[in-house]
Amino acid sequence: MPTAVNSATYAAVPIGTVPTTLTINGETRTRAIEPWTTLLDLLREGEDLIGTKKGCDHGQCGACTVLVDGRRINSCLKLAVTLDGAEITTIEGLGQPGDLHPLQSAFCDHDAFQCGYCTPGQICSAQGLINEGKAKTREEVRELMSGNLCRCGAYSNIIDAVLDVIGEQA
């Protein structure tokens, strides 16, 4: 009697891809990923998490900032396959409509955006800044938020929002 081959076992990894397990916003997913795929493209195009934005795609604007194991990085300059086993948090994982993260509420309260394109990156970056615990004063927050450009120029309100949340936590 022929043994049935479980085709799923053999077809799981397309040629040229690397099986990679990522926990994204609390959900563990294993994917066969082409090694030249950036984390940013994986999130937006592979996982349909389009909250993370592509701005410059060269590490010069910060719009793509996400948290990897709690640390903020530019997802556009990170190959997804190098993160096997990591925990990724995107803006969708921080808060949702009706259940906003304190930073999201503070950005609303302080009018800390106009077009909103940089905002997911700003908020993930601010959470990374809070995790680092190095910024206490206005000057320190300004300097340590400098990796996120806002072409609408909402900077002063962004700093107000971040300071507000740091103050609440202190």
Place this chain on the structure above:
Amino acid sequence: MNRFDYARPASVAEAVQAGAGEQVRYLAGGTNLIDLMKENVDRPMTVIDINRLPLDAIEELDGGGLRLGALVPNSNTAWDARVEQRYPLLSSAILAGASPQLRNAATNGGNLNQRTRCYYFYDVATPCNKREPGSGCGAIGGVNRIHAILGASDQCIATHPSDMCVALAVLDATVQVTGPDGDRAIPIADYHRLPGDEPWRDNTLKPGELVTGIDLPAEDFTQNYTYLKLRDRLSYAFALVSIAVVMRVEDGTIAEARVALGGVAHKPWRSTEAEKLLKGQQPSPQAFGAFADALLAGAVGQGENDFKILLARKGIIRALKQAAEATPQSQTDKRVA
């Protein structure tokens, strides 16, 4: 980005074996390499992911120094309590560079090996002897505001963009490497090189060699130091000119001073000969100015960057004053005192 084979070796020996081939690149934080690959400036056939190698610690060295693992992120290095206390210049220089996100990903080894930000090097539609040997230099006679004033050649006027390396230059750090021919230690002064007639070579690594760590000597400078970075924006911009200084002051006299410049040459620019002028001097604008003239001897502008010569001279004098007075430049409050 071109397609490539991906390997993730489990040991340094395996990595070096895989790294010996043609068109192979070691991938650490990726903040420079991935960008270069997106621009088609670099098109490796094989990418070796070294992120799982055990080179991610900062360790005490026998005799009092520190070894900074090649894979320790820049931010972890800058905020390591031992580095902050014993090598505050290094912390300051790292924090002056890039952005928090980039520093979280970029590693110490990658910082050493990052490539120039010359516009022509990045633009594959233009000639560049560094990217395409023999094709010419677009920057000479072109747009060259950010380019070299010292040590350039008629083939390349690119600068090394690192802040960290400028600090390492005055700390007399040593780069530890391993490769097909075994381990060796390279003094930081000999690690990067001037372009000469081989501008495609940024450093003296041999094919397949891998940086494993950076050793800092026991001698620390915790009072009289500064990292002064002058740039077009206050943050998140490469240096037009930067100045790293460490100094020992005894009874109001300079017992020793070391000065390196960033943003002005293909490598951190330092002259131990010129530094002798400061030894035994009392801190003064005259002594600092004479030193600046000696360090900048032979400086040549390329047109748009002529201003860098005067900017460097004034910056050197200001940085020496900051170091002598033990008032290092803050990387948060950017006002220059």
